[in-house]
Amino acid sequence: MITALTLSGLSIMRGERLLFRDLSLSIRAGEAVALTGANGAGKTSLLRAVARFIRPEAGTIGFEGPDGALDAETVRGQHIHMLGHLDGLKGGRTAREELAFQAGWLGGENVDPAVAALGLEPLLDLEVRKLSAGQRRRLALARMIAAPRALWLLDEPLSPLDARWRERVGTMMQDHLKGGGVILAAVHDPLPIPARALDLGGGR
Numbered sequence: 001m002i003t004a005l006t007l008s009g010l011s012i013m014r015g016e017r018l019l020f021r022d023l024s025l026s027i028r029a030g031e032a033v034a035l036t037g038a039n040g041a042g043k044t045s046l047l048r049a050v051a052r053f054i055r056p057e058a059g060t061i062g063f064e065g066p067d068g069a070l071d072a073e074t075v076r077g078q079h080i081h082m083l084g085h086l087d088g089l090k091g092g093r094t095a096r097e098e099l100a101f102q103a104g105w106l107g108g109e110n111v112d113p114a115v116a117a118l119g120l121e122p123l124l125d126l127e128v129r130k131l132s133a134g135q136r137r138r139l140a141l142a143r144m145i146a147a148p149r150a151l152w153l154l155d156e157p158l159s160p161l162d163a164r165w166r167e168r169v170g171t172m173m174q175d176h177l178k179g180g181g182v183i184l185a186a187v188h189d190p191l192p193i194p195a196r197a198l199d200l201g202g203g204r
């Protein structure tokens with residue numbers, strides 16, 4: 001469990017460009033933050049820094065659990081789901097195989113609740129490469145139900161979803177928060193749940 005995520009004095013560079021500097025934020029269990037900003041402002045880069053895929057130029061990213069500070073590598077290995085806009089799925093597997101693989105790799109055992117929550121039953125025998133963008137996104141989201149983890153880092157999670165699935169995934173997010181989860185989501189459209197806004201401003 002993560003009780004708080006704290007960013008202090010964070011600066012991130014990509015290439016030669018400083019995307020933002022001196023960013024501070026604290027998110028507690030049960031809270032969602034909607035990260036906004038223009039194209040290129042650094043939303044994805046911030047999510048990737050929290051997931052430890054890239055190193056900040058300055059500042060710290062800290063995680064707390066019920067017994068105090070959590071080691072960042074443990075957090076990355078056990079407590080984070082990162083959902084990028086490319087979904088991270090293998091095209092040649094069936095949806096059933098891919099979900100079983102991803103859930104198993106992340107330590108999830110029973111995929112049935114995830115299949116039901118994301119309405120995947122009719123899609124399970126299709127190859128991932130044959131799924132539509134919204135169907136792929138639902139498959140990608142299913143791993144977060146199949147292998148529960150506290151911190152959801154979501155990059156434009158709802159963008160390919162139709163109105164019905166936006167609403168259902170909104171309910172999933174709300175359930176995650178009620179269970180003590182934390183959500184940091186990069187968005188261009190408002191999230192369908194109460195969320196604090198953090199605007200990274202102009203990009204290029």
Ligand SMILES: Nc1ncnc2c1ncn2[C@@H]1O[C@H](COP(=O)(O)OP(=O)(O)OP(=O)(O)O)[C@@H](O)[C@H]1O
Nearest residue numbers: 014015019037038039040041042043044045046203
């Ligand atoms: N690997 C990289 N090397 C150099 N520059 C990069 C790299 N990845 C991203 N950038 C640059 O960093 C800046 C921020 O990119 P990022 O993807 O974080 O923006 P974003 O706010 O998520 O944008 P969008 O709304 O378009 O998704 C962009 O100008 C991009 O070109």
